[in-house]
Amino acid sequence: QPVNWTIGSQIIIATTSDRFSQRESEIRQITNISSNGLILMLDSPLTYTHLGLVQSVNSITVEVRAEVGLLTHNVVFQGYVTPTWNDTIAACPSGFNPDEFAVQTCFLGRYGQEIGSDQFGAMIMASQGSNVTNVTQHIVVRLSNVEIHHVGQAFRLDRYAIHFQSNGNMSGSYVKSCSIYESFNRAIHIQATDFITMENNVLYNIMGNAMFLSDGVEIGHVFRGNLAVFVRTSSSLLNDDLTPAAFLLSNPNNIVEFNAVAGATHFGYWYRFTDQPEGLSLENYPNYCPNRQPFGRFVNNTVHSTGRFGV
Numbered sequence: 001q002p003v004n005w006t007i008g009s010q011i012i013i014a015t016t017s018d019r020f021s022q023r024e025s026e027i028r029q030i031t032n033i034s035s036n037g038l039i040l041m042l043d044s045p046l047t048y049t050h051l052g053l054v055q056s057v058n059s060i061t062v063e064v065r066a067e068v069g070l071l072t073h074n075v076v077f078q079g080y081v082t083p084t085w086n087d088t089i090a091a092c093p094s095g096f097n098p099d100e101f102a103v104q105t106c107f108l109g110r111y112g113q114e115i116g117s118d119q120f121g122a123m124i125m126a127s128q129g130s131n132v133t134n135v136t137q138h139i140v141v142r143l144s145n146v147e148i149h150h151v152g153q154a155f156r157l158d159r160y161a162i163h164f165q166s167n168g169n170m171s172g173s174y175v176k177s178c179s180i181y182e183s184f185n186r187a188i189h190i191q192a193t194d195f196i197t198m199e200n201n202v203l204y205n206i207m208g209n210a211m212f213l214s215d216g217v218e219i220g221h222v223f224r225g226n227l228a229v230f231v232r233t234s235s236s237l238l239n240d241d242l243t244p245a246a247f248l249l250s251n252p253n254n255i256v257e258f259n260a261v262a263g264a265t266h267f268g269y270w271y272r273f274t275d276q277p278e279g280l281s282l283e284n285y286p287n288y289c290p291n292r293q294p295f296g297r298f299v300n301n302t303v304h305s306t307g308r309f310g311v
Contacts, residue, residue: 002036002037002038003033003037003040004037005030005033005072006072007030007031007032008029008031008072009030009070009071009072010027010028010029010071010072011027011028011030011068011069011070011071012027012069012181012202012204012229013025013026013028013046013066013068014066014067014068014260014262014263014305015048015066015229015262015263015305016050016051016066016262016305017048017305018305019305019306019307019308020096020097020098021263022096022111022230022263022264022305022307023091023111023112024047024050025204025229025230025262025263026047026050027071028043028044029042030043040068051064051065051066052064052065052066053065066262067227067260069179069204070179071147071149071181071202071204072179073146073147073178073179074145074147075145075147076146076147076149077122077124077147077149077151078122078148078151079121079122079149082117082118082120085116085117085118086115086116086117087115087116088113088115089108089114089115090109090113091109092105092108092109093105094106095112096110096111096265096307098265098266100308107235111230111232119153119155119184119236120153120154121150121153121161121182121184121185122150123151123152123153123159123160123161123162123163124161124163125158125160125162125163125165126139126141126163126164126167126170127163127165127166127167128166128168129166137170137172139167139170139173140170140172140173141164141173141174141175141196142172142174143174143176143178144175144176144177144178145178146178146179147179148162148178148180148183149179149180149181149182151180151182151183151184151185152183152185152187152207154184154185154234154237156185157237157238159185160183160185160187161183161186161187161188161206162175162180162188162189163191164190164191164193164196165189165191165192165193166191166193167192167193168192168193169195170193170194170196171195172195174198175188175196175197175198175201176197176198176199176200176201177200177201178201179201179204180201180202180203181202181203181204181206182204182205183205183206183207184207184236185207185208185234185237186206186207186208186210186212186237186241187203187206187210187211188210188211188212189212189214190212191215191280191281192215192218192279192280192281192284194219194220194221195220195221197221197222197224198211198222198223199222199223199225200225200226201226201227202227202229203228203231203246204228204229204230205229205232206232206244207232207233207234207236207237208233208238208240208241209240209248210228210231210244210245210247211223211226211247212248213249213250213251213254214278215250215278215279215282216250216251216273216277216278216281216288216290217251217281217285217288217290218251218254219253219254220253220254221255222257223254223255223256223257224256224257224258224259225257225258226259226260227259227260227261227262228246228247228259228260228262228264229262229263229264230262230263231245231261231265231266232264232265233266243266243267244265244267245266245268245270246261247259247261247269248272249270249271249272250272250273250274250278250290251293252271252273252290252291252295252296253296255296255297256269256296256297256299256301257298257301258299258301259301260301260303261301261302261303261306261310262303262304262305263306265307266306266307266309267309267310267311268306268309268311269298269303269310271311273291274290275289275290275291276288276289276290277290
């Protein structure tokens with residue numbers, strides 16, 4: 001479909017290879033766009049093959065194409081990049097192995113050559129604190145067409161790129177058409193907060209779980225039309241982030257539709273339901289059972305080229 005992107009913008013082209021292909025997602029800059037918006041000229045050739053095929057499976061026509069996401073936006077929220085850390089880290093010869101009992105031979109460079117970082121980025125946090133209910137709405141957050149880059153802080157809890165904590169009802173709030181990339185912690189973390197819409201966002205190079213519902217009491221969220229590329233394992237967060245998912249949902253009563261995941265190190269969509277809340281919500285809702293809540297919707301989502309399981 002045609003795009004209305006501008007020359008000079010950066011895009012991410014997702015890998016379409018096998019489950020070991022995390023390094024094959026590529027960033028390029030647009031140098032020209034055809035008049036119909038269907039053809040993009042890039043600043044350099046692609047290093048890897050990215051499929052663009054139409055196949056017939058049991059008489060059903062299926063399009064197999066690399067997802068392409070826009071990273072550049074006019075409004076930029078970016079952490080400070082410390083120059084003294086900008087050393088080039090060589091690619092690990094044996095790469096990354098996503099198998100359950102695999103022994104990793106490298107801590108850095110396991111997904112190819114990379115640039116060093118202090119992993120201390122900026123963050124956006126909205127937190128009401130105590131006296132949270134779904135009756136009164138105290139906080140509204142609306143982010144649209146924002147480029148959120150070099151964010152999140154490794155080795156620190158609650159230091160995510162975007163963090164909604166203990167806000168109760170946030171209906172009318174949204175994160176739409178934003179890009180979140182190079183995050184050293186989770187991209188969007190939601191805890192004890194309900195009714196936020198996450199729509200048409202592009203996530204790339206996220207350490208740990210990308211979109212995360214925390215305690216098991218979070219309901220009414222809409223995850224629609226988002227693209228998550230290269231969500232990768234993190235050794236600097238919690239155990240859940242060692243085997244991360246692009247979408248980790250701890251309550252079934254949410255809507256997940258028309259999303260795409262590619263090139264993650266482990267999982268695409270992870271539904272993890274417990275018999276009681278976790279974290280701060282256990283004290284507030286001791287008799288609440290996340291695994292007995294009604295199922296919202298899971299429709300037309302795709303996942304490919306991930307290290308472990310799609311769903």
